[in-house]
Amino acid sequence: MDDLEHWIRLAAIPSMDRLKHQQWVELVSSADFHQLDDYQLQQLGFTLGQIQCHRAITPQRIEHCLQWLQISPDHHFIRYTDPLYPELLSQIKQPPFALFIKGNPALLNEAQIAIVGSRQPTATGKQVAFNFAADLCRLGLTITSGMAKGIDGCSHRGALSVRGNTIAVLGHGFDTVYPAQHKELAAEIASSGALVSEFLPDVQPKADHFPLRNRIVVGLSLGTLVVEAALKSGSLISAGYAAEYSRELFVIPGSIYNPQAAGCHQLIQQGAKLTTCVADIIEEWSFLQNNSLSTVKDKEKNLQTGLFDDSLLANVGDESTAIDVIAERSGLSVAQVSIELLQLELAGEVAAVPGGYIRVRRA
Structure with a gap:
């Protein structure tokens, strides 16, 4: 059995403490390893689940992995x-x-920031994820996420929109694209960035794979940005990994009426950095160019100066007004309106409601 096959077999075993990695590598590479029975393997420290995973690697699965590697030089x-x-x-x-x-x-050794969030975000959340990803790419960061529906997909697309680098970590093997609607997105990421999986190519998506994927998303990154997360969101698992790994945790606040922001507010209460602009992220990392930070701050200062322009507020009524309607009335792009509405919401001037936004009338 050659070295590559040994490692493919190791890859199929659920991850163990890094301090034991070398021990397992040496053990599985030994000539007599495959002669050991289950009891002997348990005495060496393997769990039953790990033993079952290792036994499940048939010669056919090994051959399938080898064929996948030979299909393309990009594999x-x-x-x-x-x-x-x-x-x-x-x-x-x-x-x-x-x-x-x-x-x-x-790309996996480039400076990265993870962007995670709801699979069912609001229109504002989608735009915030897209714009943050694009702006962070312009500053030289690689965007890493999980290619799920919602915030993940918007983050990848934001990076691609400015020809930036993006990495998608999968919760399954490469024989599958999940969700299926991201087939074209996956191809685009692979052509200019990287798709990553710890699973053998024939492994199908399973619910318990996604927390494992999340640990890699966070583990690759210097910090994690959370954009919209409910109280039971998987994004809170990612936030937990960020704390465990001593990585930066940035969180976008939202409306108190938006259940998709409740998890974000909880994270902020627990000490995550409240983040309303890209400059909030950049100032934590000295390796980014100082002139880039000043440029972003100037841009956001100019943006915020115009947030309270009556011409925008005048287009938000007492009844729910859709973002595209506000954009049409104000003459601004939907992207610009989405960003400004978020800032107005934080300032208490408008409130997110089903179908759009309403003006907050002060007493």
């Missing part, structure tokens, strides 16, 4: 001991033994 298999294995990911408690990658593996 890669990065071992935990390889120089290309991402340094930040190697520091987490349970790093993957190996990664299957479609695209550019070098």
Whole structure:
């Protein structure tokens, strides 16, 4: 059995404490390992679940992995001991033994920020994710997310819109695209960025795979930005990983009437950084150019100066007004209106309601 097959078998075993990685690598690579029975493996420290996963790797599955790697020069298999294995990911408690990658593996060692959030975001949440991703890419950061519906997809698209780098971490193998509606998005990410999975190509999506995916999204990144998250959102799992890994956690606030923002408010109460503009993120990282920070601050200052222009507020009525209607009336783009409405909401001038926004009348 060659070295690559050993590592493919390791990749199928649920991740273990990084301090034990070398022990497992040496053990599985030993000539007599496959002669050990289940009891002997348990005595060595394997759990029953890990043993079952290892036994389930048939020669056919190994061959399928090898064929996948040979299909394209853009298909890669990065071992935990390889120089290309991402340094930040190697520091987490349970790093993957190996990664299957479609695209550019070098991106995994670039400076990244994770953007996560609701699968059913508001129109404002979608626009905020898209715009933050685009602006952060312009400053040289790579956007990492999970390619789920909602905030994840908007973040990837925001990065791609400015020809920035983006990485999508999958909760399944490469034989599947999930969700199916992101087939074209996945192809676009792979062509200019990277798709990443710790799962063998034939592994199908399962609910318990997505928390595992989230730990990689956060583990690859210097920090995580949460855009809209309900109290039971999977994004709170990502936020927990950020705290566990001692990574920065940035959170966009929202309306108190928006249940998709309740988890965000909880995170802010627990100490996450309240974030309303890109400058809030940049100022935490000195490696980004100072002139970039001043440029962003000037841009956002100019934006905020115009937020309370009566011409925009005049187009928000006492009854729910849709964003596209406000944009048409004000002569602004939907993207611009979405950003300004968020700031107006934070200032207490408008409130998000089903179908759009209403003006808050002060006594």
